[in-house]
Amino acid sequence: MSDSQPRFKPYTSPAGGWGAAAATARVLMRESVIVKGSRALLAMNQPGGFKCPSCAFPDPECRETLEFCENGAKALAHEATRFRVTPEFFAQNKVTDLAKQSDYWLERQGRLTQPMRYDAATDTYVPISWDDAFALIARHLRALDSPHHAEFYTSGRTPNEAAFLYAIFVRAFGTNNFPDCSNMCHEPTSRGLPSSIGVGKGTVVMEDFDHAEAIFVVGQNTGTNSPRMMTNLVEARKRGIPIVVVNPMPERALMQFTAPQDVVQMATFGHTDIASEFVHIRIGGDLALFKGMMKVMFERAAAGEAVLDEEFIAAQTVGIDAVRDEVLALDWADLVAHSGVSEEQIRRVADIYIRSKATMICYGMGITQHQEGSRLVQQVCNLLFLRGNFGKPGAGVSPIRGHSNVQGDRTVGIDERPPAIYLDRVQSVFGFDPPREFGHHTLEAIEAMMAGTAKVFIGMGGNFVRAVPDTERSYAAMRKLDLTVAISTKLNRGHVIHGKEALILPVVSRSERIETAAGEQFVTIEDSMSNVTASRGVLDPVSDQCLPEVDIVCRLARAVLPDSPIPWDDFARDYGLIRDRIAQVYPEIYHDFAERVANPTGFHLDVPPRRLVWPTANGKANFLLFAGLDVDRPVDDPQMLRLATVRSHDQFNTTIYSYSDRYRGVYNDRMVLFINADDRKARGIAEQAQVTLETIATDGIKREVGGLTLVDYPLPRGAVAGYYPELNPLLPLDYYDKISGTPAAKSIPVRIVAFGPGGAAAEGEGNL
DSSP states (O other): OOSSOOEEOOOOSOEEHHHHHHHHHHHHHHTTOHHHHHHHHHHBTSTTSBOOSSBOOOOOSSOOSSOOOHHHHHHHHHHHOSOEEOHHHHHHSOHHHHTTSOHHHHHHTOEEOSOEEEETTTTEEEEOOHHHHHHHHHHHHHTSSOGGGEEEEEOTTSOHHHHHHHHHHHHHHTOOOOOBGGGGTTHHHHHHHHHHHSSSSOOOOGGGGGTOSEEEEESOOHHHHSTTHHHHHHHHHHTTOOEEEEOSSOOGGGTEEEOTTOHHHHHHTOOEEOOSEEEOOOTTOHHHHHHHHHHHHHHHHHTTOOOSOHHHHHHHEEOHHHHHHHHHTSOHHHHHHHHOSOHHHHHHHHHHHHHOSSEEEEEOHHHHSSTTHHHHHHHHHHHHHHTTOSSSTTOEEEEOOOBTTHHHHHHTTOOSSOOHHHHHHHHHHHSSOOOOSOOOOHHHHHHHHHHTOOOEEEEESSOHHHHSSSHHHHHHHHHTOSEEEEEESBOOGGGTSOOSEEEEEEBOOTTBOEEETTEEEOEEEEOTTSEEEEEOOOBOOSOTTOBOHHHHHHHHHHHHOTTOOSOHHHHHHOHHHHHHHHHHHOHHHHTTHHHHHTSTTOEEOOOGGGGTOOOSTTSSEEOOOOOSSOSSOOOOOTTOEEEEEEOOTTEETTEEOOSOBGGGTEESOOOEEEEOHHHHHHTTBOTTOEEEEEEOOSSSOOOEEEEEEEEEOOOOTTEEEEETTTTGGGSOTTOBOTTTOOBOTTOEEEEEEEEOTTOBOOTTOOOO
16 A cells, blocks of 8 residues: 555546646656656657557547557556566565565566566576476476366457467467456447447447537546547537536546647646536446437337438338337336436437437446446447438447457457357468367356366466456466466566466567567557557567567467467568468458558458448347346345446556546545445445445355445445455456356445444434
8 A cells, every 4th residue: 555645535627637747747757767758658659659558549640749648658657667577576575475465566566577487385486488488388288188278368458460379379279268358348349239230349430520410428437548539529529519428427537628738728727528418327227328318219209200210220220119119118217217317318318319410329338347238238229220320420339448459359369259250261271170169258267267177377468367356266266277377567466366387478568679580570459449550669678588479479389289380480570471361361351451551540440330231140230129227137135235346547457557546536545435425324424434345145155345435426326436456356256247248347236234433424314
């Protein structure tokens, strides 16, 4: 924990602005990379430079002089840090002691510099050569009774070239076990959208922001998780475009924002009001809101108003009748109760949608991380179909992905349920018959570890064990493994919660140059709007013992599959050869890869629904019926609160940059629980009391987290929020979306079971 005392003070200034500029300067100074970091920032997201290692939001083609945001600068500073984790560090720190340190402390130790092997006799990591490390992995993998006893994880930081080869290597080894970071966030997009529109990704591109007549931002904290998108929202508001923000938490950046690149705003301390309409939804109330809007439209259409795009519906879609019948039968009292939004506001928001001739709906994990996240995503499409919001400028569905290239990894083969056409192409191009049975997603991988059938775990980036649910059970599962391999840039929890044998393999970062015998290489990244661009690092690697991901995959493949006819050495030498194979496996979207990626702004992969082509089973866009109004299993407990786990502003995924969250008014503390003041008072608890939170579950397992400071926050009644990953212990493994396997982290049923000394509220406040 930070040495400073926790304090809580509401943040009333606009987001961005001088606060963001100061935070950027502070992190560069803290990591001692002011000159080096500033030079790298000038190359980030620029033609000929490297792609931001943080979020997946695209870069505008008409670029600002400085095209980066505060959190992108933090991510770069932490990559470029002068601090190093050397063999001497490991010799001085037993793993048992490291495991007692916080995630923040582990991250702050700096960049990993050479391969390390866990030595059980000394409880330390000791140096190992790369050849010996690959030989150790190969020995474990070849000793397995079945290839399916290994799990191969991928993080979104992995570039296309490495992810493509990783998928080929693992399938040549004999399994489709690909637990992936997308399993925990946007998998409902990947699994839910195809039934509606035929593809598992969004249909919006950057230019659509310039043509939209209304923008909906649903379940997404843009200012923290996709800060560069704020530029698009500011420009839209300046044009008078309505922006409807739907969220249980009134996030500061979506209320007021000062663009750091806007000299006039910065000089005058001005700002832009972002949300023209803020819909203060209940947790899980989005379905009722969408159906309420559809009910308004169906009622007005029945009364003779031309509010539906009848031509689009007739020509492009099927299934509207069942959806119409179900929605019209819904009672307004139920819609209001489930959404937490008044009928008046639902009608007002519906009218904004009806008046717009081109609407895009952007959504985040507030939509996907529910027990019915995939079906909820489909209802977004239902709403868009009613006004024909596909196949025209300014319209479409826009899932705002998290990690840079998480979408690209799925596109090039990281998929535990690979389509037959991909497997057929792999067989044709690479000359082996890949396995056809589905593999494991993240939760299935953990279940296999718990059952003892999984023996080896290889993590291509990321911090798997800290990101997954049910922390204590997941820790125990990881410790049962025979071997864990972490391919990483920095120290994290996955290095201290490990198998009986463990390796740490240091990797070159996104901002660092890649040199091979064939000369300087570049990699490619796909952003959340299907644009593919080249990424070339500009900094020297922190150590000559750090290898690029492609080199690691190729050397691993050679060690594990010594008789493989695949030219791994050629791929490691010349990344252009990898892109040639990607084009062969994906000719529809990656044709002429080499020529198209030479364009400084990259190229768009074809997304057929943009052309009103629907790669669904019936060749149509499908209205899909989802009866009822519940996106999470109802819980019969009068004390029940719905917990949403969230990221702080000083955080990216599991990486903690500091203990503060300035936009929510939290400083020097992460063990907090945001709560509606009336809910707190109804439980007879004083403001800023420390409480224990317990999961309401039926499996007999006790899950609780204590030491949480209550912070009053304008949440709807019945909702609480706290930080991920600290509250992951409260999320059961079996609380997930059955279609996608994504944990329902935005709606965990919990109750407050205890509070510390001095926690009683004033007399008369406790009346639940």
